[in-house]
Amino acid sequence: MRPIIFENIMKVRDYECDAQGHVNNANYQRYFETTRHEFLEHVGLNFFELHKQGIDAVVSRVEIRYKVPLIGMDKFKCTVALERIGLKYIFHQKIIRLSDEKVCALGKIEVVNLVNGKLSKPEVFDEAFKEYI
Amino acid sequence: MRPIIFENIMKVRDYECDAQGHVNNANYQRYFETTRHEFLEHVGLNFFELHKQGIDAVVSRVEIRYKVPLIGMDKFKCTVALERIGLKYIFHQKIIRLSDEKVCALGKIEVVNLVNGKLSKPEVFDEAFKEYI
Amino acid sequence: MRPIIFENIMKVRDYECDAQGHVNNANYQRYFETTRHEFLEHVGLNFFELHKQGIDAVVSRVEIRYKVPLIGMDKFKCTVALERIGLKYIFHQKIIRLSDEKVCALGKIEVVNLVNGKLSKPEVFDEAFKEYI
Amino acid sequence: MRPIIFENIMKVRDYECDAQGHVNNANYQRYFETTRHEFLEHVGLNFFELHKQGIDAVVSRVEIRYKVPLIGMDKFKCTVALERIGLKYIFHQKIIRLSDEKVCALGKIEVVNLVNGKLSKPEVFDEAFKEYI
Numbered sequence: 001m002r003p004i005i006f007e008n009i010m011k012v013r014d015y016e017c018d019a020q021g022h023v024n025n026a027n028y029q030r031y032f033e034t035t036r037h038e039f040l041e042h043v044g045l046n047f048f049e050l051h052k053q054g055i056d057a058v059v060s061r062v063e064i065r066y067k068v069p070l071i072g073m074d075k076f077k078c079t080v081a082l083e084r085i086g087l088k089y090i091f092h093q094k095i096i097r098l099s100d101e102k103v104c105a106l107g108k109i110e111v112v113n114l115v116n117g118k119l120s121k122p123e124v125f126d127e128a129f130k131e132y133i
Numbered sequence: 134m135r136p137i138i139f140e141n142i143m144k145v146r147d148y149e150c151d152a153q154g155h156v157n158n159a160n161y162q163r164y165f166e167t168t169r170h171e172f173l174e175h176v177g178l179n180f181f182e183l184h185k186q187g188i189d190a191v192v193s194r195v196e197i198r199y200k201v202p203l204i205g206m207d208k209f210k211c212t213v214a215l216e217r218i219g220l221k222y223i224f225h226q227k228i229i230r231l232s233d234e235k236v237c238a239l240g241k242i243e244v245v246n247l248v249n250g251k252l253s254k255p256e257v258f259d260e261a262f263k264e265y266i
Numbered sequence: 267m268r269p270i271i272f273e274n275i276m277k278v279r280d281y282e283c284d285a286q287g288h289v290n291n292a293n294y295q296r297y298f299e300t301t302r303h304e305f306l307e308h309v310g311l312n313f314f315e316l317h318k319q320g321i322d323a324v325v326s327r328v329e330i331r332y333k334v335p336l337i338g339m340d341k342f343k344c345t346v347a348l349e350r351i352g353l354k355y356i357f358h359q360k361i362i363r364l365s366d367e368k369v370c371a372l373g374k375i376e377v378v379n380l381v382n383g384k385l386s387k388p389e390v391f392d393e394a395f396k397e398y399i
Numbered sequence: 400m401r402p403i404i405f406e407n408i409m410k411v412r413d414y415e416c417d418a419q420g421h422v423n424n425a426n427y428q429r430y431f432e433t434t435r436h437e438f439l440e441h442v443g444l445n446f447f448e449l450h451k452q453g454i455d456a457v458v459s460r461v462e463i464r465y466k467v468p469l470i471g472m473d474k475f476k477c478t479v480a481l482e483r484i485g486l487k488y489i490f491h492q493k494i495i496r497l498s499d500e501k502v503c504a505l506g507k508i509e510v511v512n513l514v515n516g517k518l519s520k521p522e523v524f525d526e527a528f529k530e531y532i
Contacts, residue, residue: 014285017181017284018281025428030425034148037146062462071285148423152314152416192291193331196327287447339445
């Protein structure tokens, strides 16, 4: 088990639910993304500022397992554990409902680094993440 | 000036921005809605529970003026002032950037009450909002 | 009545509905926007290309009246009528359900033109829209 | 290679792009979902009607590989191939840009069937999909 290095508390917004009354599947991916960007901010990086410098962290693959559906106004935490394999960073993320600590979704998100559009060593990220890996 | 009766602190999520680098216009409407639902929760009502009882607060009209664009990761507060005219509740809402207190958007949202699909006196809301109007 | 100069056929996607089973209010604004961008493409302009040249059509005000809710998989058309007042273009838009020609929503969207961030005469748009105004 | 049994032509809407100028990752999941619901409609099923009868097709797992980013106004097709393993249906889906037939994203989406909230044999779907499997 990789250690959890970051947590982000969030709350479901009603418009994120679909006609089944559950959070629509794609929104879990957005919760994962938002939490990764919060983590970046926490280590001093800003996603859009990096983009303007020609540095883009790009998702190459996601895998999400859905366990228990969130519903409107549910509070949850979204966690981050981090792994580096070759040129990729792999974010292992969970969405955990606060009311009962149930794991609602599990994500494995692979991110590569483009510099001016070319696959590159993620030096900016290596530096920023060095305490966490 | 109607008094502000509720505030909700929020933060822009990067996926809410469009290719101009600004929060896409429709998302301000979502911030207003999310804040109204938080206000409902604050006064003891749950939007989806009400729906299951056949009571639907339905937006009949929105007017939004856009002043200053929010960008990725901006923190802001969304405010609520409340007015009752005939069968309608009118929510006067603002989005105010926290860094400099600039008003980014102003909303006027008219809400009517349907009971089993029919326009009705908003008794549940009258009771819940009585301290605020 | 201003003449309708453009129509865009669309279909509700299920994720656009919320737990009430209706298309969430903010999505009508997205349908209006998508249709305006289709109209721009029709007259030879591309929203994002213009942005890269420093020309931004920016919404300064929207007013939407909600009449009849759309539900999952509904087909509809979104129309455009156009008016110019001073520096503003005003788009009068309707969302009309195809099954029974019911008007579901009415929008009035005011757009101004920024050139390098400054309010400007909308010359590019004047040229592109000249047949329609 | 499983045969493609269904295709849905779509077009990027500008609000689906993020500040990097590309379609935000979560939206590919929405394109896949929308195409599956179109496929259901094609075989005579309606997602929300099924829900009201207590039958819910629920995504249990998604895997998406991102190859080439879509940008604003890009036209693309989204395809479906279908596999049944045990109680699961597995949708193999692709997003292919029309201008050059480049594969932009590959999805593998696992769907299970709940009847009144319980994991069940997907009889409704077995019947509807029998020509395709």
